[in-house]
Amino acid sequence: MLGLRRNLAPAEMPKGWKMPNPDTTPEPGRLPFEFTGEGSEYFRIAVVNLLLSIVTLGIYSAWARVRTLNYFYGNTRVAGSTFSFLASPIAILKGRLLVVGVLVGFTVLGNLVSPWFLAAFVVVLIAGLPWLVVRAARFRAVNTAWRNVRFNFHGTMGGAARAFLLWPIFALLTLWILHPLELRAQRKYLVPGHGYGTSRFTFDSDPGPFFGAFFGSVGIAILAFVGVLFLVLVPVSLVMVAIFMGSGGEDGLLGGSSDPGPIATVIGQFVGIGSVAFSALAAQSWFQSRMFNITYRGSRLGEHGFEANMTALGFFRIASVNLVLIVLTLGIFFPFAQVRLARYKAECLALCPHGQLDDFVADETARGRCFRR
């Protein structure tokens, strides 16, 4: 309570004052997450972020990043409290300048002087990947707080190298058959690496669900594509053939051309892109919803668990409407889409406390070790 004494002169401080007695009523068994943001509100924030970023030649984008994350954190509520993002925009700006500098340098050198620079860049990128993973995770965690207590990340570089370099290579060598184990290894590295205050997260999950998530999505992609092919592509082609060939040249339905080429090609492309997008979205919906559930259900924070019940159909409803509206509005809908998705994710998640949520103790090293300001 040192800080209080220094900043606030206590009026009538009784000897050995302390915080009021903690509320000893037990927490209810299931505390749902809740997202209270509004698309129309976030849209205005996103537009201002975009314009100020452009006008300031990108300088503001670091502040924009902090504002965006804070909007989503500040509107995500569990057990009556919201999250906050405490990073300094200056730190983000420095990081971004570094990334852009390296990127421009290597591309210009690679394109103009010798492609070996590009090769060198890839090597540097791969070698630096574990460092990047650890640094990014720690930056994000240390600057995220709930109830004024920060999260933390303790993962090691060695662990990151195993999960994000060796496992992907290994999975590739097995022709991605073991890709589910790679996904599991990455969660087994990331989740227990995180802490909240002095408490640690743990992760426990069987390999089975990971295989179900991955191969289920592959199967759905194939089924959806074949289905679309027979239910949409074939009928559409037949109809087009009827229109262009059957109507006999000059009097064609779409105006005078006896050449079906250009228009048929355009329609064909739209239908083709649409069916590929549909299949991809269906597969993604299955994969994303499964992974969401596996990740949260397997995670524990100390004694507290999580409940996650996202469904593939629910995700598909949100994502497909988002996609269609984003395309139709040429991107204007994007901020609304982000809010819709955030709200849906929060709806699917709950905290299952086991005992008090008031007893987490801040990790005093979390802030001092890095990124103070």
Add this chain to the structure above:
Amino acid sequence: MINIRGNWFDGRSSRQTPATLRVAGSGDCSLHVGDRVYRGRIRDWSVSPRLGDTPRRLTLATGEALETTDNDAVDRMLAEVGERSGGHRRHAFVHMLENRWGTVVLMVAATALIVWLFVSYGMPALTQGLADAIPGEFIQGSDEQSLAMLDGLFFEDSRLNQARQDDLRERLLAATPDLYLPVNIEFRRGGNVVGANALALHGGTILFTDELVELAGNDEQLQAIYGHELGHLEHRHALRRVIQNSLINAVLIFVLGDASGIPDLVGGEVFGLADLAWTRELEREADDYALAYMHERDLAPQHFADALKRLECSHRTEPGDDHASEEFLACLDEESGWEDDDFQWTFYLSTHPATSERIERFTNPQTDPSRARP
């Protein structure tokens, strides 16, 4: 006196306690946590900027925080105690922009305008400036790797006999003006993907495909095409493209990066379409150069028109092995009959200006303003 109700967090534990901060106009404040009261000065607190309706944090330097959803009370308090630091003014300005639909509509329009200006004027000027600043010695001969890559992707070794290659190379190099970097001429077989074509790489290499050499009616036509490629080289078009591609990534990541995510989706498309329009501009520039080049060397502009017509006809018909099929010859004889047919609509999505338009410039160079060039 303004009361700000919220939750008090000591920063040492996750315990939350209802609390009220009472602030007087003088800047004195008192914090009421439970039945205890602490007094201090409001300037010792830092107040987080307003962001939509998310909770505000009033923090002490030692890490304790009061979190409140009463945003209006915090704003009133800041106004009352006369908080005028630069940071608060900036944040209040940003919130003012975000909070009014009128300014938001204006900002959407301004964003669209700026993006359009940048894509159509800023980017070309920027790449041109950078390309012009690069000395020829720095990039001459740097095509080796690009060429190796193209060889791997598209080309096979040339099947023209060596004497023909040497002869043509000698003839073209003899007819090469002084450029900012030396020219190197290569021959390759284009195959099904590339076919009859010529291209200029940024490091001074001009490449002809066998198919083009075979298609050309005579060497004057090849020299005319060479003039066009020299134009690409002298105006540093390939160099500009390389620079632009490097810049687009950087610009998108840095300026637009994660400002909102919109540009990730739309940005690529905007640049893609602008790129095509820009490419047509470059082709016109190279045509201008070819026209001046041919005039300087007393080469009839008709040769370029003929070469273009043969190219176009080879796309429209089956020219046959020795370019003598009836169909092909008929197409060549046709008096520009296909100039204004239904292929025009693809103009907006094509990289080159309409062929008929280009042919016209070389058939009647007197009517063309760029003829005035030396």
